[in-house]
Amino acid sequence: MIDSFPPNFLWGSATAAAQIEGAAHEDGKLDSIWDVFSRVPGAVANGDTPEVAVDHYHRMPEDVALMKRLGLDSYRFSTSWARVKPADGAINKAGLAFYSRLVDELLENGILPWLTLYHWDLPQAVQETGGWANRDTAYRFRDYATAVHDVLGDRVTHWTTFNEPFCSSLISYAAGEHAPGLQDPAAALAAVHHQHLGHGLATAALRELGAASAEPLQIGITLNLTTAIPNDPNDPVDLDAARRIDGLWNRMFIEPVVLGEYPADLLDDVAGLGLSEVILPGDLEIIHQPIDFLGVNYYHDDCVSGHPVERVTTVPTDRPYASPFVGSEYVSFPPRDLPHTAMDWEVNPDGLRALLVRLTLQYPTLPPMYVTENGASYEDVVSDDGRVHDPDRTTFIREHIAAVAEAILQGADVRGYFLWSLLDNFEWAWGFDKRFGIVHVDYDTQVRTIKDSGLAYAAIIAGALSPTP
Numbered sequence: 001m002i003d004s005f006p007p008n009f010l011w012g013s014a015t016a017a018a019q020i021e022g023a024a025h026e027d028g029k030l031d032s033i034w035d036v037f038s039r040v041p042g043a044v045a046n047g048d049t050p051e052v053a054v055d056h057y058h059r060m061p062e063d064v065a066l067m068k069r070l071g072l073d074s075y076r077f078s079t080s081w082a083r084v085k086p087a088d089g090a091i092n093k094a095g096l097a098f099y100s101r102l103v104d105e106l107l108e109n110g111i112l113p114w115l116t117l118y119h120w121d122l123p124q125a126v127q128e129t130g131g132w133a134n135r136d137t138a139y140r141f142r143d144y145a146t147a148v149h150d151v152l153g154d155r156v157t158h159w160t161t162f163n164e165p166f167c168s169s170l171i172s173y174a175a176g177e178h179a180p181g182l183q184d185p186a187a188a189l190a191a192v193h194h195q196h197l198g199h200g201l202a203t204a205a206l207r208e209l210g211a212a213s214a215e216p217l218q219i220g221i222t223l224n225l226t227t228a229i230p231n232d233p234n235d236p237v238d239l240d241a242a243r244r245i246d247g248l249w250n251r252m253f254i255e256p257v258v259l260g261e262y263p264a265d266l267l268d269d270v271a272g273l274g275l276s277e278v279i280l281p282g283d284l285e286i287i288h289q290p291i292d293f294l295g296v297n298y299y300h301d302d303c304v305s306g307h308p309v310e311r312v313t314t315v316p317t318d319r320p321y322a323s324p325f326v327g328s329e330y331v332s333f334p335p336r337d338l339p340h341t342a343m344d345w346e347v348n349p350d351g352l353r354a355l356l357v358r359l360t361l362q363y364p365t366l367p368p369m370y371v372t373e374n375g376a377s378y379e380d381v382v383s384d385d386g387r388v389h390d391p392d393r394t395t396f397i398r399e400h401i402a403a404v405a406e407a408i409l410q411g412a413d414v415r416g417y418f419l420w421s422l423l424d425n426f427e428w429a430w431g432f433d434k435r436f437g438i439v440h441v442d443y444d445t446q447v448r449t450i451k452d453s454g455l456a457y458a459a460i461i462a463g464a465l466s467p468t469p
């Protein structure tokens with residue numbers, strides 16, 4: 001099975017700044033929206049905050065050494081806008097110096113840096129000017145991207161503009177479950193469009209800056225995608241609910257970038273919520289920049305019904321649930337008879353194969369894909385033997401990698417796989433309650449222990465373990 005991966009297939013692991021760095025107010029970094037949101041009572045489980053996280057800011061060389069031990073080809077990390085331009089004004093040289101040291105450490109260890117510019121930690125100062133609901137934020141994002149390029153552009157070749165804009169728009173501005181915690185569907189749709197615009201502006205700017213580089217930049221975006229499966233494929237109500245979720249969660253994010261247009265049915269579904277009004281002449285041309293890769297984050301599919309079945313919600317919140325499913329009367333997610341992770345997410349590796357093949361068939365102009373996140377949370381403990389035995393995660397990883405191999409055999413152009421996550425970390429509204437790492441972190445001592453799943457992943461990378469369980 002391992003033989004069906006192309007020779008230069010990239011094996012990696014991923015993290016994000018706010019989830020691991022800590023040092024939330026050090027060396028000039030100021031509040032991001034997640035620092036502020038996590039201080040709102042009830043917003044994050046157990047009152048956890050990213051203040052210290054897993055102290056990666058101070059333990060970076062140790063963490064890069066772990067990557068080396070695992071045999072990673074590449075490390076996907078994000079830069080924190082709130083560290084680079086904390087007050088939305090001057091550039092914080094100390095903040096950029098951290099990322100410069102990280103990039104050097106990676107390169108010295110033969111690990112390709114894969115940089116994401118936006119993984120949800122907007123400077124609070126920018127939020128106070130309206131955040132992503134304000135069109136100006138797209139231009140500020142472009143300026144932040146060029147500031148990062150000015151310092152790292154001589155060494156970083158792989159650039160991702162946004163990670164999962166679905167989360168930093170709908171979940172953040174409509175559902176209120178992520179920072180900044182708003183429940184305003186029109187602001188959410190404006191945030192979608194302005195993040196698209198920011199993607200296009202930054203891509204064009206980076207492309208221009210990179211033109212002088214010896215090695216052309218690889219620029220892309222990472223989207224979290226799902227397959228919306230109608231609960232009853234013979235029920236027109238369920239079929240229509242699945243279409244609407246596919247439009248709102250997948251096509252609203254893929255199509256402006258890849259096709260230069262919003263899906264017509266989606267525009268109809270959300271008519272009256274202001275999306276059409278924020279799309280100015282010329283925006284779609286800016287958004288529709290050529291990209292070099294599409295990052296696909298996959299965790300699970302969603303079984304969808306248009307009937308009022310009780311919704312399975314996965315985020316602990318005592319705020320009233322505000323539906324992000326604008327444009328619909330009911331959308332519910334009936335549970336299916338599949339194994340579930342500690343997040344209560346379905347384990348369905350074939351869904352990853354099906355998604356990659358579907359994207360290939362549905363979008364003939366799609367650039368090569370990388371699975372930029374895939375992984376699982378389980379309740380891990382350090383055993384008496386000092387090890388973390390997490391057989392469910394090992395099986396999850398092997399089966400999903402086997403699914404990628406199968407997708408490639410079926411014609412999908414997938415060039416790499418990044419496991420989420422390298423380290424246990426701050427899982428947003430779940431705080432430190434959910435562990436996704438292949439390296440366990442003791443949150444009291446910050447001691448790192450490679451889990452059995454991490455050893456298995458290293459063996460897969462080394463070609464010593466077949467993904468097929």
Ligand code: IFM
Nearest residue numbers: 016164297373420427436
């Ligand atoms: O931890 C997150 C990550 O930040 C974005 N993608 C999903 C992961 C697991 O929830």
